[in-house]
Amino acid sequence: MDPSRLWAKGLRRNQTAHPSMLLINHLVDVHTSARLVLQATGKDQLRALGLDPELHHFRFEQCVLLAAAVHDLGKANDHFQGMILGKRDVRANPQGLRHEWVTVLLVQQLKSWLLPAVGGNELDLAIVEWAVAGHHPAADHPSPPRLCPPGAGVSLLLQVTHPDFQTILNWLRGKAFQIDLGPPPTLATQAIPLTGADNVFGTLAKWMRAAQRLWERLKKSPESRLVAAVKNCLIAADIAGSALPKPGAATNWKWIIDSFEDRPKAGDLAEVVRFRLGTDKPREFQKAVAASKAGVTFVKAGCGSGKTVAAYMWARDNYPTRRLYFCYPTTGTATEGFRDYLFDESEKTPRVGAALFHGRSDIDFELILHTGNDGQQKLEEQVRHDSLRAWKTPIVACTVDTVLGIVQNNRRGLYSWPALAQSAFVFDEIHAYDDRLFGALLRFIRDLPGLPVLLMTASLPSARRNALEETVAMRKQESLITIKGPAELEERRRYRRIDNVDPVAVVREVLATGKKVLWVCNTVQRVMQTAKELDDLKLLIYHSRFKYEDRVNRHADVINAFKGQGPALAICSQVAELSLDLSADLLVTDIATVPAIIQRLGRLNRRAKEGDPTKPFLVIEPENHLPYTPADLADARTWLARLPEEISQKDLSDRWEQTGEGQPDLVASAWLDGGPITSVTELRDASPGITVLMEADRDRVQAKPSELARLVLPMPPTKLQWQEWQRERGLPVAPNGTIDYDPKRGATWRE
Incomplete structure (x- = not known):
């Protein structure tokens, strides 16, 4: 790498320097990418956030293009360039200030010159600064930084007199925008103090206080959503502008436009429905789901009712050429949903261009195919790669984190934003969401009123349903449309509880008749203890404490054992509640929360037909309440006592809805509420480990x-x-x- 040039990117192993790695060329690339992302999705992004493109698109475009043009100006400093050129060991001598914050300082110095690029609007220039400051969100990137890292030194030198920097300013003047900004100002070489009374961190703190005062005036107005759109659009443009240029080849910028046009083709969703229905005719309740034109539709139907087919029918009839995200609560359920609906086993390929996305989706896809993958991407590169794939994927099966992660500035959601803005969404098993995740769902529904949503669950407490109704009413003065599953399935008697028996003796008795037993424990420790008690039996163990590749295989072992002939015993932890599509003849379960027990019962007598006998379940009282609270288990005992002798799915749901669970709150959103601050927060309630x-x-x-x-x-x-x-x-x-x-x-x- 030529040390006389300013660079934006460093060399990786076995890589040679190429022009797009230069700072000037990277800024041009990201600016080009931003222009094309705006062309393809700009109005969709605004509509998703409930903003009228006729009123906001020009401002939106100006802000994003300026942010893209200047976002990495701050890399023109001796700390960053020393790191790129291998002259600075950042382990011993880290950068004193990250480049995005150096850019903020430079934009402040260039303020009067850059203002015409946003029509002279100082508010919009502030939004640009906020977007630039937050274009590398991470949990370990404070916003703003407050202290100089040990070993960084006492100052950082701005290389603003460098010939490459002058070339950048001349490009900004004449080619980046539709107007001529005039002669660029003359900047003198500057050393930014990192320590001492007048250090840069005090300057940034003062900048943040002024920005926060401005945000206080904005945050209840439409401009607050414009801020969110600008920040995410810049991140998306940076992803593509960094990934598309390749050494020795012309950049295929048309890929951006083509990708966002790659949505379901007419008939694709109908093909998925035909594949799953086969020769069966749709149920009346499935037709009712398909006919719903509401912005938010709520489907409450039990296991085996055909909710998933109904969801694809809804998308087929209402959004046949809109990208579809089918969101599941866990990686296991996402993988199974992809396998069951979107993967062609005979051809060993996805149907209709679909793809699977979650933290380990590539592994699951390989194991579905039983093939290997020689990819060498690092984790961050893989997330970026997956996100660009999502831009051109018509139908996506994913974990809910992939979508709702945007609410808390999680990477997958942020990077996929332009594609999300063009999509329709199905959220399955929403009763399984913890309070924080459910609160993020409420924010998504309320603050993205331009996106159609279908919600599905077997049951939901009245407090959560009330929260949904209130949130939907805030969206566009809409009402929550509720569609219930078919009464003949919901009211079918499937289960009966048996008490005062030795569970081990009952299990042995059922297995002796060639039947299937599922035993669900609340903790991995209890799984191992129970397995030890039954070690003389042929049994399968499934819980979360496996290496991921082994866990996928154990999942498959359990599914195959319950599909096959002969007896089967699986001893599982809570992972069995959602991801196992099987039907047991006996369920043994530790007492747990009400929704957990409902989910576990969903694996008992799952294929019951009219006139079939009920099948038994036992509830065990463990020695302690963990991982739940004593109050959780007290509520579960009360709920169990209300159940009739022979139990239907409707009984389970109705009795749960009568419980006194508190109403969930809309959570604070790092994305929508941050303004000048860009932080990353947890999407789900934290669990120790x-x-x-x-x-x-x-x-x-x-x-x-x-x-x-x-x-x-x-x-x-x-x-x-x-x-x-x-x-x-x-x-x-x-x-x-x-x-x-x-x-x-x-x-x-x-x-």
């Missing part, structure tokens, strides 16, 4: 980085000093001897 890589797997990851997602191992908290362990790609490496691991039984700490 640590994700590690075993020392025995380290060589495999170092040889092939993409293997990391296959080999990560979620573990419970430990007394071991894991904070002091070595790290591999950010994960603690568990030394040999700290974990007992068996690919068929899972992992336990050696403490």
